[in-house]
Ligand SMILES: [Zn+2]
């Protein structure tokens with residue numbers, strides 16, 4: 001069972017995305033790249049080098065539904081007739097008519113983001129949406145934890161690894177403990193747990209960072225020898241990365257707590273202090289990251305949280 005990486009360019013700050021071709025029956029593509037001309041060309045060229053064509057693809061599997069990973073799923077599916085698309089049920093980015101914007105808006109209001117900033121984030125978000133075609137409900141099937149994706153001479157086991165997004169999945173080839181992990185494991189970047197509504201109760205916030213730490217521990221328990229991430233080089237020493245991530249999380253948490261004044265602060269206040277230079281594209285990610293760390297600190301009893309005027313105010317415990 002050959003796993004062939006194909007690097008596909010994206011218009012995003014993160015750089016190219018890694019898609020993975022499983023060159024065996026049924027021919028499977030894990031992640032697709034965004035909907036741009038450059039991405040389609042790079043993907044076709046990558047397939048051609050491996051002696052395949054789009055029409056050979058039988059299965060399109062998505063690690064998660066961010067535009068740089070799922071953007072071409074719909075058009076590849078249409079071109080490779082009879083191919084199926086698989087994505088976890090907790091993902092929403094690929095869905096037609098999702099209500100996510102309103103739910104997101106509520107989360108941003110509660111995080112203390114001013115209305116004009118929310119308007120800007122919305123415009124940015126709509127721009128990003130143009131890099132993916134939506135899939136109708138009958139155009140994809142759901143991935144489930146522990147499901148086996150069978151191939152002629154082996155299989156990949158689905159490992160649900162929520163955190164970066166609620167429905168992020170990784171795929172384990174047990175024979176040599178190779179893992180394809182999407183944006184859950186990135187060699188040079190600490191993955192950003194993105195602010196999302198809880199998939200079970202959308203009026204609540206998904207506890208992305210706490211979930212993410214559980215996912216990392218689960219991956220560690222699988223003792224992967226090689227981890228293929230969604231961007232950048234593969235990781236051969238997961239243990240080192242795991243410890244580095246944990247250090248980064250606790251350092252960031254200490255910083256976030258330090259930035260809260262006696263009078264308390266919203267996530268937005270803290271994000272502005274933490275990332276003063278963030279332009280509008282990155283302000284949403286800045287708020288996401290800040291909320292994730294504040295939530296974790298609150299869960300761990302290091303911060304108190306109260307609602308004032310529809311906004312959540314964090315205070316240091318005991319103050
Ligand atoms: Zn992502």
Ligand SMILES: [Zn+2]
Pocket residue numbers: 014017066068069183230231
């Ligand atoms: Zn990505």
